[in-house]
Amino acid sequence: MTPPHAQPEQAAIALDTPIQRGAQTITDIVLRKPRSGELRGLTLTDLLQMEAGALIKLIPRISTPMLTEPDMNRLDPADLTQMGTAVAGFLLPKSAKVADSLPV
Template sequence: MTDKQTAELPQPLTETVELDVPIQRGSQTVTELTIRKPKSGALRGVALTDVLQMDVTALTTVLPRITQPSLSKAEIGDMDPADLVQCGGVVAGFLLPRKAREGSE
């Protein structure tokens, strides 16, 4: 594949994050999350700059809308900081325009 063909491949609509510290939900243990690329409606009520800067409040608002299994705000508040950074990086990456993503590869 040429560089141009590689650059034209669509961005994935979901990304899986393996949690360093699993989330315990009663008898269920969540070890990984699937994060889907947010549509504009999932970003309502937050400033895009806050999401791009991985602001905790912004991520606490957006992640319950785009994670599978869906996380509660309380679960995000209890999440290991390293896992929150991983999730925030995925979300921020989804928001970058194609040209910005190409420049970072």
């Protein structure tokens, strides 16, 4: 059984605007929680602030199907925002998640 405040290891994203890659149409992306090595060359602050350039570099490293840089550059901003929210959630410590979910 998953603890009530466990952090997810994956996030499924249904794209508002599908990605067309030749004959392939991508409508859903699964992002997995990045490992430290996949964060190389990026600043955590940029990722937490959902800075587009940082997300464009990270998401191809953690997406299934793997997105390319051209895919990322053509991405609908709403879809990038959904992905950025998932990435930021992966980076938050458990204590921040618990504090956000406590009743006021």
